[in-house]
Amino acid sequence: MKKKLQTLLLLLGITVFSVIQLWAQTNTCPVPAGLTSSNITHNSATVSWGAVTGAAGYTVQYKPVTVLSWLTLNVSANTANLTGLLANTTYEYKVRTVCIATSSPNTTVVSDYSPASQFTTLAPPPCPVPTGLVSSNITQNSATVSWAAVSGAVGYTVQYKTAAATTWTTISVTTNSANLTGLLAGTAYQWKVRTVCVAETAGTPVFTVIFHR
Structure with missing residues (x-):
């Protein structure tokens, strides 16, 4: 009886492990890659990355490199416009993928964040002297x-x-x-x-x- 119980528990453990392994294999969410920045001005920038197949969306986090807390932006495409930035400042940003779990359509899973990438905003434009007094x-x-x-x-x-x-x-x-x-x-x-x-x-x-x- 004891041996049968041990065998049953062993089989149950293998089954649970197999289910967890299968869930992990079917619910992986790839980390975004190929981060680039463009259209940089003194107070805005566009960041983009390679599209992830099957992604339901993405979460972008960004901040000045000298600041500890991140600003978070959720987008549906593989690009984001960052506005309200400080002039002449180096920013870092990172992205993670949001996926729909294949084993449970009502559940979302997220990837790890990508390694952070950086860009520097431009100096502010000149402030013209008034004329025609x-x-x-x-x-x-x-x-x-x-x-x-x-x-x-x-x-x-x-x-x-x-x-x-x-x-x-x-x-x-x-x-x-x-x-x-x-x-x-x-x-x-x-x-x-x-x-x-x-x-x-x-x-x-x-x-x-x-x-x-």
Whole structure:
């Protein structure tokens, strides 16, 4: 009786092992290979890899190389657009495959992540200096100053002062004009403007415009 029980347990163990081995063989999910990066700008990049036969999707993780935590993106094709990146920064990314288990259509299995690959974003584009400065609507104590709008600008910094002063008054605006108030009557003023871009601020221009009332 004892021998029969041992034989039964042995056969059961072999059966369980065979089932596990069969499940593993029929539910493998290949690791993506051939990682490449393209279309790299100062704040975005496209990453791609070789398509895996039978893949239901992919999980992409990416981060700056100096950061510990990963950002995760799920995609259905073998490419992903990474946006909102930092300029002039080296990123690393890795990908894993999501498969449908052949032994259980309602179950997904995932591969290991691929070895990480890297790319470096470009330096930010230059922030143009404003041009076409104009003074208008000049009264005894106010004036409107304006300039040509700069594409991509998020705002502008205007500085103005009397021609004899050494200290500038600074104001920030979001459009390509500013109203200067509290001015002195019969006084010559100088003003200048610079562009504020997302990534950087342009240097202060050397030209000035003088207006007086």
